[in-house]
Amino acid sequence: MAVLELTNISKHFGAIHAVSDVSFSLEPGEVVGLMGDNGAGKSTLVKMIAGNFRPSEGRISMDGKELVMHKPVDARHHGIEIVHQDLALCDNLTAAANVFLGRELRKGVWPFAILDYPAMYQRAGEIFRELKSETRPRDLVKQMSGGQRQAVAIGRTMLSQAKIVLMDEPTAAISVRQVAEVLNLIRHLRAQGIAVILISHRMPDVFDVADRVIVMRRGRKVADKQIGRSSPEEVTGLITGAIEQAA
Numbered sequence: 001m002a003v004l005e006l007t008n009i010s011k012h013f014g015a016i017h018a019v020s021d022v023s024f025s026l027e028p029g030e031v032v033g034l035m036g037d038n039g040a041g042k043s044t045l046v047k048m049i050a051g052n053f054r055p056s057e058g059r060i061s062m063d064g065k066e067l068v069m070h071k072p073v074d075a076r077h078h079g080i081e082i083v084h085q086d087l088a089l090c091d092n093l094t095a096a097a098n099v100f101l102g103r104e105l106r107k108g109v110w111p112f113a114i115l116d117y118p119a120m121y122q123r124a125g126e127i128f129r130e131l132k133s134e135t136r137p138r139d140l141v142k143q144m145s146g147g148q149r150q151a152v153a154i155g156r157t158m159l160s161q162a163k164i165v166l167m168d169e170p171t172a173a174i175s176v177r178q179v180a181e182v183l184n185l186i187r188h189l190r191a192q193g194i195a196v197i198l199i200s201h202r203m204p205d206v207f208d209v210a211d212r213v214i215v216m217r218r219g220r221k222v223a224d225k226q227i228g229r230s231s232p233e234e235v236t237g238l239i240t241g242a243i244e245q246a247a
């Protein structure tokens with residue numbers, strides 16, 4: 001059964017129709033590349049799945065049950081994690097502190113409970129090893145490369161039993177070697193049965209890692225195809241509008 005299903009989802013900001021009547025479903029362990037030009041509605045769409053925005057119309061359901069989310073923690077409780085376009089990390093904290101931000105481990109009994117840093121360093125270290133990342137738990141995020149920051153942001157999603165991970169442009173601003181690392185992180189999530197929606201402007205990344213590609217143009221879904229049935233040329237045409245709608 002589909003882990004996630006969107007039915008006729010729309011989002012308006014006043015007169016702006018950011019997302020119009022989009023439907024699709026996502027299977028466990030499926031990686032879907034979500035592509036489209038600037039302003040096509042990609043971030044708005046995944047923010048609705050992550051509980052950041054309420055849809056103006058339509059329904060979102062998970063494992064067959066409708067989800068009504070009022071805030072991002074509601075999505076997280078359902079196993080939906082998002083890595084935002086701007087990563088939203090705290091530069092002055094360590095990698096481990098960022099992984100656990102807002103869900104810190106404590107020891108002792110209230111009101112004497114204290115933050116359990118050794119446990120957090122240990123668990124963060126395990127997560128980075130699991131992700132095959134060289135990121136060290138005690139390193140400060142402000143001293144990290146773009147790829148290491150990605151690993152921290154993705155590490156956050158591994159804390160809970162995520163079923164769906166949404167990634168907004170994870171490879172936009174990083175080096176070639178780090179891109180390979182992030183694509184490996186995505187394969188690793190898939191191998192664990194986690195479904196991934198990968199927003200990207202980078203055609204090679206999507207054709208490398210995705211099972212399926214969805215293209216949006218001006219808020220509408222104009223393609224939803226198995227990657228092997230499409231091509232970079234077709235996707236480019238769909239993004240620009242040279243091709244109206246996928247065959």
Ligand SMILES: Nc1ncnc2c1ncn2[C@@H]1O[C@H](COP(=O)(O)OP(=O)(O)OP(=O)(O)O)[C@@H](O)[C@H]1O
Pocket residue numbers: 013016017018036037038039040041042043044045
């Ligand atoms: N909070 C908001 N308030 C008003 N309008 C918004 C808001 N967020 C997005 N929009 C508008 O919705 C449309 C879709 O924006 P969105 O950020 O979803 O695009 P995108 O596909 O993610 O683009 P990019 O590739 O540049 O990140 C744009 O016209 C944008 O200006």
Ligand SMILES: [Mg+2]
Pocket residue numbers: 042043044085168
């Ligand atoms: Mg965006």
